[in-house]
Amino acid sequence: MKIALAQLNYHIGNFESNTFKIIASIERAKKAGADIVLFAELAISGYPPRDFLEFDDFVEQCRISIEKIAQACVGIAAVVGGPIRNKSGVGKPLFNAAWFLAEGKIQKTIHKTLLPTYDIFDEYRYFEPNNQFDIIEYKDQRIALTICEDLWNINDDNPMYQINPMDELVKLKPDLVLNIAASPFHYEQTKIRQEILQQNAKIYKLPLYYVNHVGAQTELLFDGGSMAINARGEIVAEMDYFQEDFALIDHNEVNKLPSVVLKKHSKIQLIHDALVMGVRNYFQKLGFKKAILGLSGGIDSAVTLVIAAEALGAENVHSLLLPSQYSSDHSIKDAEDLAKNLKTGYDIVPIKGLFDKYTESLKPFFKDLPFNIAEENLQARTRGVLLMAFSNKFGYILLNTSNKSEAAVGYGTLYGDMNGGLSVLGDVYKTDVFELARYINREQEIIPWNTITKPPSAELRPDQKDSDSLPDYEILDAILFQYIEKRKGPKEIMAMGYDKATVLRVLKMVNTNEHKRYQTPPILRVSSKAFGMGRRVPIVAKYLS
């Protein structure tokens, strides 16, 4: 039996395009001599379809599309992920199903047992868990068909679940395991995923074929990395990362195939590639072409610009330089140098005149009150208004340039530099933004070294430095990582040796700035805990605040 793996980039709710892509891959697999071709979890709808699943019309569109696809399965079988109605009358209205299609018809559906409901996952919101186990018989092979999380309770060491589906399925004596998945990227996930799947193959002594999504769904990035594993737990085929791919494996030979040399990626390279895909897919799937951003001469907007130019083409990215009376000369020069290095267009729109006009309009009310956060934010907001004016006039999408450290502590202006359709770096700590800049410059100076080496500053008042208001980024980021990614409390973080006052101050800044993060753009997720859909914290609360 020959098994094809089709690693595709789906568009949520775009039944026409998803169906077309799937049928094209079925044709390709057939021509290549495959007996069966696998597509990802909820491929037909795109993942995650979220509350669209609550619309009968949406679920019906999924079913109609699957029927169309079934008709293409002549001389070949296919497994396609999609929702199916739970007709039992008890439990949630849907199952998360793998549809087994062959001989031009829907043959059977297998339902997901373990429904992730944590972090970015909400599956129990929509789906009833499966509790009946069955095998697919096809071409003299007994197939254990599983869906993503179903393989993630290996050795019963995932405390979240009471059941291990594979322990049930092995009782039915399968010859191989298929897993269709929607496993989103974060920079440590690739390795974790490979190890879990290898363990499954090894423990059950069965070859395993795994197909993941690839592509960005707003903030969620899917890296692909689909694979085939032999019964000894060795990865014998590893598919591409961050792009569509297709593979054909001879199942009869799979246990004779040797381990492949796995693709190696550094953390920073993974983050870089994920962000480029994230920006590219956001624009492609929304039908936009052109991006704009405010280029300050600082490192965040510099890295954002490079990523955007790579994702969209330099000709599709425009910058505005928006100097105020507090901008340093080197900021303008650094920004111009970068735009020239990249060959991206830019305009300079000084904001001093507008700032003065605002202070004049406000003078009757503000009188002689001292310059403070109001005037600082005025500058950031004036920039925001100008960027949005360009966006509205010329059809650019504004990219947000805030980093995760700033977003965490609320060091940014709502309706000012926090504007944008998409946040590119909002899940990248400042220290990693520096690493990204160095990675970008690994072969030549693209980002001016001065941008990388000068002390970070918002330049909203004379001689301002980030370090006036914030701990050093090395310390800040380390504390934030423990609190946000590792969910450690104040005592645990202090026990790691961090200064008590600093820890309490940082945690308080995080918790009192939920209101700001609530209104930020979607953030491309590259870590195991990003601000956004995977982190749900009350705004009005009094905890560590």
Next chain:
Amino acid sequence: MKIALAQLNYHIGNFESNTFKIIASIERAKKAGADIVLFAELAISGYPPRDFLEFDDFVEQCRISIEKIAQACVGIAAVVGGPIRNKSGVGKPLFNAAWFLAEGKIQKTIHKTLLPTYDIFDEYRYFEPNNQFDIIEYKDQRIALTICEDLWNINDDNPMYQINPMDELVKLKPDLVLNIAASPFHYEQTKIRQEILQQNAKIYKLPLYYVNHVGAQTELLFDGGSMAINARGEIVAEMDYFQEDFALIDHNEVNKLPSVVLKKHSKIQLIHDALVMGVRNYFQKLGFKKAILGLSGGIDSAVTLVIAAEALGAENVHSLLLPSQYSSDHSIKDAEDLAKNLKTGYDIVPIKGLFDKYTESLKPFFKDLPFNIAEENLQARTRGVLLMAFSNKFGYILLNTSNKSEAAVGYGTLYGDMNGGLSVLGDVYKTDVFELARYINREQEIIPWNTITKPPSAELRPDQKDSDSLPDYEILDAILFQYIEKRKGPKEIMAMGYDKATVLRVLKMVNTNEHKRYQTPPILRVSSKAFGMGRRVPIVAKYLS
């Protein structure tokens, strides 16, 4: 046995204040001669604590607080809601528990069985469902202690669940049922809740004592309405709505008590009272006093201002009138009349000079391109910047004045009139905003009648009317209600008699504006489906769009 019900307004994560309030009510109940006093679900943490539950420190603070409260339970028992660790090693790390406290100690905990995971609820994200049923014996009474949703599968007619906890508990022959709840308000919920609880009492022929939360937790509004029901299913005590309350019921006499006459509230009165509480609690719990908003002369900002003045006191609410060259004379007059009627402060800050300065700054780039959405939004954003400048300078919190119809179809400017810390009317359709205005004017003209009767307009270009871009609000709101609250698809809505082109256009406007709603302030929830935490829709998608 005498049973006290303490209906309190908790503050999420504020263990000091929650513990203090609970102990004070225990003392009060004791003085009143109660044998037991009931507090709401997750009272100790406030509801919903959301991802705070993922922090060991937070769960530990809950336990420590409950132990303190237990010590106050001498000569009286108490039931307090709070999380408890699941020590079994399998399943989610916590249970959602009712702690039974007596004789100065924790006596027992009962765990929630049915975990709502839909709309605004995420309980399976944190909690393992209970599957062991037990009774509390106290003062010769056998108590079936249940938590909120546990009573919501009466007659097994809730298709979401496989089990009905009361069917298990009655096997243990209880004498009465207690239910501690966190049942958020929407304008139809009070009635639904009373009916469900009455059915429980009637079917199991047991008296039922029910304690709900009261107060606002950011967007979620809890209306209280705690109650006692006799074994015939008659409500014999109905507690206050939208404020704290305390009741004492003689359980020995409960079946002799007659039905009370239930408090009657119209839909609009309920929405009004809920919004006032929502604004008031948002400010109180964040420690703010003063609100600001942009007063346009239109109906949305007028109603918002009245609600804010009622919630915070007229002296704490300030308006800015921000006329442009496109503002009509009556707009300024209507706005001033309202502010004078309410005795709220206001300032007039014309924006024409600033608008001209922007167009001058943009002229080298925009050249002779025609006036379009860019210039319209410029006005809205200039107003947004001025309001935020006042907010930053004087410590006002900006209230957002957008209504649900606008939010649904994206008729509003991001970083302009969509700004604010809290959206007061974002879950109220335009047609209901008119009803609210008439309700406010029921005894005298507070909102100028001209504001209510003139055709709605954004006044961002000459002679603009909402009806230039949108269907009539009666039709628009009816279609939106079917799509958003009722989750009907296009075919179902057309089958109700709405014009096909209008239906498709409205649904497309909703689905292509998720990106705008993603960045709006939290919206006070008064309907069964509000924009915000209870409605989760992909931004990048292609469905009905």
